[in-house]
Amino acid sequence: MQEKLIEVKNLTYVYESDDPETKPVTALRDINLDIYKGEFVAVLGHNGCGKSTLAKLCNAIYEPTEGSVTVKGIPSGTEEDGDRIRRIVGMVFQNPDNQIVATIVEDDVAFGPENLGVEPKEIRRRVDEALKSVNMYDLREREPHKLSGGQKQRVAIAGVIAMQTECIIFDEPTAMLDPSGRREVMQAIQRLNKEMGITIVLITHFMDEAVKADRVVVMDKGSIITEATPKEVFSQVDLLRSHGLDVPQSTELCHDLGLGEGVTSTEECVDKICALLGGAK
Amino acid sequence: MISDITFGQYYPAKSVLHKADPRIKLLLTFLMIVFLFVCKNFFSLAVMVFVTVLATVFSGVPFKVILKSIRPVLVILIFTTFLNIFYTKGGTVYFEFWKFSVTEKGINNAVFTVIRIITLVVLSSLLTYTTTPTDLTTGLERLLSPLNLIHIKVHTLAMMMTLALRFIPTLIEETERIMNAQKARGADLETGSLIQRAKALIPIFVPLMVSSFRRAYELAFAMTCRCYTGGEGRTRMKQMKLSARDFVLLALCLIACAGVIVLNIFFEPVI
Numbered sequence: 001m002q003e004k005l006i007e008v009k010n011l012t013y014v015y016e017s018d019d020p021e022t023k024p025v026t027a028l029r030d031i032n033l034d035i036y037k038g039e040f041v042a043v044l045g046h047n048g049c050g051k052s053t054l055a056k057l058c059n060a061i062y063e064p065t066e067g068s069v070t071v072k073g074i075p076s077g078t079e080e081d082g083d084r085i086r087r088i089v090g091m092v093f094q095n096p097d098n099q100i101v102a103t104i105v106e107d108d109v110a111f112g113p114e115n116l117g118v119e120p121k122e123i124r125r126r127v128d129e130a131l132k133s134v135n136m137y138d139l140r141e142r143e144p145h146k147l148s149g150g151q152k153q154r155v156a157i158a159g160v161i162a163m164q165t166e167c168i169i170f171d172e173p174t175a176m177l178d179p180s181g182r183r184e185v186m187q188a189i190q191r192l193n194k195e196m197g198i199t200i201v202l203i204t205h206f207m208d209e210a211v212k213a214d215r216v217v218v219m220d221k222g223s224i225i226t227e228a229t230p231k232e233v234f235s236q237v238d239l240l241r242s243h244g245l246d247v248p249q250s251t252e253l254c255h256d257l258g259l260g261e262g263v264t265s266t267e268e269c270v271d272k273i274c275a276l277l278g279g280a281k
Numbered sequence: 282m283i284s285d286i287t288f289g290q291y292y293p294a295k296s297v298l299h300k301a302d303p304r305i306k307l308l309l310t311f312l313m314i315v316f317l318f319v320c321k322n323f324f325s326l327a328v329m330v331f332v333t334v335l336a337t338v339f340s341g342v343p344f345k346v347i348l349k350s351i352r353p354v355l356v357i358l359i360f361t362t363f364l365n366i367f368y369t370k371g372g373t374v375y376f377e378f379w380k381f382s383v384t385e386k387g388i389n390n391a392v393f394t395v396i397r398i399i400t401l402v403v404l405s406s407l408l409t410y411t412t413t414p415t416d417l418t419t420g421l422e423r424l425l426s427p428l429n430l431i432h433i434k435v436h437t438l439a440m441m442m443t444l445a446l447r448f449i450p451t452l453i454e455e456t457e458r459i460m461n462a463q464k465a466r467g468a469d470l471e472t473g474s475l476i477q478r479a480k481a482l483i484p485i486f487v488p489l490m491v492s493s494f495r496r497a498y499e500l501a502f503a504m505t506c507r508c509y510t511g512g513e514g515r516t517r518m519k520q521m522k523l524s525a526r527d528f529v530l531l532a533l534c535l536i537a538c539a540g541v542i543v544l545n546i547f548f549e550p551v552i
Contacts (some may be wrong), residue, residue, distance in 0.1 A: 099503035110518035
């Protein structure tokens, strides 16, 4: 792939505490990562590995302690640049309740473009389009607190789409949802990437979600352990396990049965087992 | 239980009043309430009652819902009625009992005040029934925008109001969850003296406060992410435009106000 959208170079980030008693915590250590335009990248790791911190650095909410984050040639650092970066990189957070601003769905979706100073008619068009793209158009006049978790999260996603950012970072968007809500949100995310060509960075600890990405970045204790296609990453079952991470169920099954590595889909797994049993499906 | 409270009590419908400009609605409600207190006799009061009834009919809000809004002031109504009947003296004495006496003036006062309070409540709840909280805050923001000249940040105030409205249901839900969690751990919230029960609320309010701060922090992040930098350079999706409808409403209300003044002059004041 071609154009670099986000360029992270030798990035270190330390949480300084106001309280002199507590030691500063180094959340990220010397990270190098490039996100290309149109890509779907999953960042994998368990709690406290620094993946959320990385996300907040990528859209200039935090400033790097050392190293640099450059978005489309704009280095993060000053407040003004931060604003420019956030027009390119949007973000969806874990808890849908804490990112919905307005008391009506469509007003909330309009919040972003309103902040950008877009023309009222154009906002209306973008809001309708964004709501349709996440299948929430029919509920546009509802109150957010009466929606389900998955629906709220889709409203939050529409809010970012309406800003027409080139890249959206999802910070564990499905962590607080039930399975059906998770499916809805994942479908919406994949559609954004495939149909609208938006660059996606999906931060997650669900292996099944990471499998759907073009590239998987695995993190532990503030460093990147490995980055490759899902197939390659999940071939390294032992490496992942040594860092306390799971692999998708089908991968694990095939690995443990000695049927080969890097199996990421259920179908593939079924084929392998059928082949082993020597029978047809 | 608590989550049944619908805050802002907006009643969705497609009536004339729902479609009217929130700025006009705010202004007119204010004007009508002022004129409710300008009324000096039953004739001028009748004009106001007529306007209120008319507004209720055209609001598309069912009568039952309107009645519900009067319920919270019932105690006040009963209380003022008693005070007025027994403590106002003047005119024909109908009934005397120890130190109390029921007089013509007392009864007049009581009836007048009750009608006035009910009209007041119905008028102001009509505003909230027919206007969404968002429209209400934007309307207020626009109306108060001249205050920007004396460096009062009207936009910030309006944003705070919107966020408060937005988070009321969320916080109610949260309170319920915490209460259940504490009950599950054996917290006793229902029995004991008043002081004991008040103390039992501490383990509910502390987590609620902590989580509210966390929410506020996250919300601030989310708003920054969506390029919120304050009121400057912001546009609005929903533009407010005065239409013929709004001018008709305004004219009707002005006629009513004129009527009140005329009737005040032509008839004896009772209050």
